[in-house]
Amino acid sequence: MRRALALAATPGVPMVADTRRVGCVLLDDAGRTIAEGFHAGPGTPHAEAAALAAAADSAAGTTAVVTLEPCDHTGRTGPCTQALIAAGVRRVVFAEPDANPTAAGGQARLEAAGIEVVSGLLADEAAALKRVYDVARAEQRPFVTWKLAATLDGRSAAADGTSRWVSGTAARRDTHRLRALCDTMLVGTGTVLVDDPLLTVRDAEDRPLAVQPLRAVMGRRDLPADRRVLNSDAQTVLLRTRDPREALAQLWARGRQHVFLEGGPTLAAAFVRAGLVDEIVCYVAPFFLGAGLSSVADLGIGTLAEAFRPRVADVVVLEPVVEGEEPNVRFILTPQHPADHQERE
Structure with a gap:
């Protein structure tokens, strides 16, 4: 079995x-x-x-x-x-x-x-x-896995904006393995404009898989024609909205079941505030920056009692596969579902 x-x-x-x-x-x-x-x-x-x-x-x-x-x-x-x-x-x-x-x-x-x-x-x-299938059918929207990589002090980029690479090679390979289980990659226009990601699934030798998830970009800004997400490596759809519920509704109408959310801190915060994150995959690198971009933007939380507290479902130490790198720790966390972190005003 x-x-x-x-x-x-x-x-x-x-x-x-x-x-x-x-x-x-x-x-x-x-x-x-x-x-x-x-x-x-x-x-x-x-x-x-x-x-x-x-x-x-x-x-x-x-x-x-x-x-x-x-x-x-x-x-x-x-x-x-x-x-x-x-x-x-x-x-x-x-x-x-x-x-x-x-x-x-x-x-x-x-x-x-x-x-x-x-x-x-x-x-x-x-x-x-089958949890993804069950949640998607019950909620009538795609299941959302939010992936983030952060330092020990919760930074996703340094003060000068550099972010390649917060996570190590083993974490990036693991990310591609998880991407391959989803049918949609979702980011915001800001991520595309700043980072120009390819948003495809690749193997350990950096070769693309034959079947690629749909690439979805949400936001109202236009994208330059030279952005890599618009190339022919995979299908891309532009979701002209900043509302997470509307974005998921559009993807559900396209038959999408599992969204891999890899956008920046602002987009991540919007999904968390809306109660639309079903799973969190967090890679933690063993160093501090002390300043720089936070891994998630303002959640509207003013006191410790209001903290967003997903349940830890799994913790794995990813040993380095490249000489000179340090281990990363992968946390898989599960918010209560249906979400008890209702959208805050």
């Missing part, structure tokens, strides 16, 4: 509003892997169908290990239950039931066909994988 979960989280796979990440592994009676598959985005075969296609005539008698209960409806593709039955799969093990009423009923269909079904294996880990 852990292999199926890893397949479900394959980087570079575009997931839009109504699409789930799912992985599937087919095993023989000795526990050997016969074939694997994962859902590669809207309109592509579901994980089970992809694994069955890879197995060809070897699927009969196997056990299908799937992160999600096989669907029992026809949408962009046919029902996975029928494909498993037709292939002669003997046993199905899945992590969590499908809560979507349109697709549910797979277990009953499989059992009626004489297939043994086991549910609940690593259900908690599978639930964590």
Whole structure:
């Protein structure tokens, strides 16, 4: 099941509003892997169908290990239950039931066909994988991951404006890994004008992935034609608004499910104040600047009792991969959801 979960989280796979990440592994009676598959985005075969296609005539008698209960409806593709039955799969093990009423009923269909079904294996880990999907559907807007890099005293740039690089090479590679799990990169016009970012996903050798997230720039200012975000490396959309809710509404209308917010401190503060941050990824570098640009702008907080206090979900020390660099610490934090940090007047 852990292999199926890893397949479900394959980087570079575009997931839009109504699409789930799912992985599937087919095993023989000795526990050997016969074939694997994962859902590669809207309109592509579901994980089970992809694994069955890879197995060809070897699927009969196997056990299908799937992160999600096989669907029992026809949408962009046919029902996975029928494909498993037709292939002669003997046993199905899945992590969590499908809560979507349109697709549910797979277990009953499989059992009626004489297939043994086991549910609940690593259900908690599978639930964590689908949190983005659940929040997006519940809120009817994209899930927002805010990424920032800061020094020990909370600075994202020095007093002279230099910010390359606050984080180390290991942190930047980790950032690209996380970017690859999102379908949209979001910054403000100020970041584009000052930093001229490329906003693409690249591997450890700085090569771009074949599938790139949508690049979104929000704000009312026009962008010079020579900005790198306007090149042909990925699709870019300009959101002519300064309102975070309106920006997310426009992205939701485009079918976007997961936004990676990499804008500057002003844009970050606007999303935090609006209660529109669902996850925070913070890289902390082990040095002080004492002055310079804060990692987040004014949140309207006047006293310690009003502090914005997300819950620490994970802490990892990222060891240096380049000689001479120092370790960075990555924090993953989760605000209460639905947000209890309502927008302050």
